[in-house]
Amino acid sequence: MAPPTPDLAAILPQIAFNAEGLVPAVAQQHDTGEVLMLAWMNRAALEETLRTGEVCYWSRSRLRLWRKGETSGNAQHLVELRLDCDGDTVLLLVDQAGVACHTGRRNCFFRAVRGGHLETIAEVVIDPQTLYRR
Amino acid sequence: MAPPTPDLAAILPQIAFNAEGLVPAVAQQHDTGEVLMLAWMNRAALEETLRTGEVCYWSRSRLRLWRKGETSGNAQHLVELRLDCDGDTVLLLVDQAGVACHTGRRNCFFRAVRGGHLETIAEVVIDPQTLYRR
Numbered sequence: 001m002a003p004p005t006p007d008l009a010a011i012l013p014q015i016a017f018n019a020e021g022l023v024p025a026v027a028q029q030h031d032t033g034e035v036l037m038l039a040w041m042n043r044a045a046l047e048e049t050l051r052t053g054e055v056c057y058w059s060r061s062r063l064r065l066w067r068k069g070e071t072s073g074n075a076q077h078l079v080e081l082r083l084d085c086d087g088d089t090v091l092l093l094v095d096q097a098g099v100a101c102h103t104g105r106r107n108c109f110f111r112a113v114r115g116g117h118l119e120t121i122a123e124v125v126i127d128p129q130t131l132y133r134r
Numbered sequence: 135m136a137p138p139t140p141d142l143a144a145i146l147p148q149i150a151f152n153a154e155g156l157v158p159a160v161a162q163q164h165d166t167g168e169v170l171m172l173a174w175m176n177r178a179a180l181e182e183t184l185r186t187g188e189v190c191y192w193s194r195s196r197l198r199l200w201r202k203g204e205t206s207g208n209a210q211h212l213v214e215l216r217l218d219c220d221g222d223t224v225l226l227l228v229d230q231a232g233v234a235c236h237t238g239r240r241n242c243f244f245r246a247v248r249g250g251h252l253e254t255i256a257e258v259v260i261d262p263q264t265l266y267r268r
Contacts, residue, residue: 004250011252026160033167038223084242085235089172091243101219108218109225116138
């Protein structure tokens with residue numbers, strides 16, 4: 001079901017895009033609280049996300065809009081979009097299909113400093129070779 | 135108790151600081167999963183955080199190291215520091231004393247798009263006037 005029509009004229013002026021026209025967006029699995037990833041949004045990505053309810057980022061490497069899951073199928077359905085006190089960070093509560101990370105792990109934060117050293121703390125759950133085959 | 139001596143010579147090269155020498159850091163309450171805030175770290179802030187176990191950021195407005203809670207008392211004790219797949223975002227699992235947000239709310243993401251409009255969804259729990267009195 002499409003989300004309610006967002007009042008973009010009221011919402012967008014509250015967002016403090018940086019000098020490059022971007023704002024960091026943290027994606028969090030809405031029911032478990034797992035922090036999945038951080039990516040960037042420009043104004044168009046934010047509008048597209050609010051209008052469609054499917055998360056869309058700005059790819060800083062490919063310099064284009066990037067609908068999460070467009071090639072991998074691992075889409076992020078938006079549950080709620082939140083804004084921080086300064087308006088310069090977005091928090092996306094999402095329902096993540098499959099895995100969020102291009103390495104095939106559920107989330108991108110799979111390296112932790114433990115005992116003074118970086119350790120890999122999560123397993124690959126989907127072979128990344130199969131993620132981008134389509 | 136001080137954390138184990140971090141192997142900074144191995145950890146720091148894994149972190150992709152941006153052109154300004156900064157990396158975004160997402161702070162999450164370790165036991166509830168609540169996303170508290172996003173701030174920025176430079177190399178010195180990261181080293182200080184890992185060495186002391188107390189979270190330290192780089193203030194982009196004051197252009198200096200900023201130990202969270204240094205004036206408000208609302209410190210963040212580091213439980214675990216994680217790094218994402220690209221090494222360009224840090225996730226801090228913390229134990230937050232008091233409130234994370236300078237508005238006196240528990241976390242900074244207290245505005246949500248609901249029914250197409252931005253709504254304030256969290257109450258002030260500590261009067262911000264008392265936060266910075268010391």
